[in-house]
Amino acid sequence: MNLSGARRGRTLMGGLAIVMTAVLLTLLARRHPTPPKPGEVPAYRQQGPRTARVTIVVYSDFECPYCRLGAQALGGLAHQYPDKLHIVFRHKPLMNVHPYARMAAQAAECAGVQGKFWEFHDALFSHQDDWTRPADAFPQMINLAKQTGLDIPELNDCFKNPATSALIEADLNNANANQINATPTFLVDDQRCVGSNQLLTMGVAEIKKRLGS
């Protein structure tokens, strides 16, 4: 074998070794996706008939501006496909970047206990700029609760109840099990969509496929 042939052979071998290492590392690092686990979600966090042909599970954070856009997009779809979507809300507060997200999630749970989860959900998103300011996050949230018609002493009791916190933990565990690292993430049946753009493109395509339209 001449010199250039030997070098070409070694170059090819080196390239092959790099590609094989990349494939092997990717296979080892990739957490094997499992079908999303539905888990138990309180009835007040569900919308639409449970027998609907399409279920959308949304993992959201009340302090995240992209989740506000996601909620608007999801609300539009619920309006567009009345009675055909079963929507399930799951908490995924990103506590490392959003200091009030967990508090908002717990308050929303307590609103749910009083039968006003979705009203408070909408209020939190539409007034997001007000209650996410450091100086007056909690008072602003209480104001919102009053405006939504919630019983404040009852809300306070519920807020301190460890069972409320446990519901948020259960959602965080579920998100972890389903490899939900980003918010908002929508599981349109098996189709994962991150952000409102993907919901309105890939998600809508999946809904149309499921509904046969």
Add this chain to the structure above:
Amino acid sequence: MKNHWKPWAGLAARLVVGGILTATGLQKLSAPLQEFAALLDAYQITPPGVNHWLAGVFAGTELILGLSLLAGYLTPVSAGAALGLLATYITALLSTVLRHLPLTDCGCYGDWIHLTPGQSITVDGILAALAVLAFRQGSRRFSLDNWIKETPR
């Protein structure tokens, strides 16, 4: 003894850039690709329809270039390509700053954005400078390139 340190600096630069690109590429490939695609959506440069595909291409390219640099394989080509990739990221980040897009360390898209665009530009700029050093001096120590060039016995 003149410039004796240069090959070692080249090796260090090659290992730093290669190590970081390998780690970031692997991180992107190990998570659902929709998450990196959502970050590309937020940049508003490419159409949402192609971002899922682009996410895979960018992540795969990062990993291959990172491993090539770590091994010192075709170092000038790998370092040049890494420089191109970093220049692409810097340009994209600068465009978000100029267009006032809300990417400021929201973290809303998960683990991908923990630096502000300004911090990311700085980090990418340092990596780009190291890629230039790797391009010029990176293949002289502990590299596959040396083995490829070796005269067979």
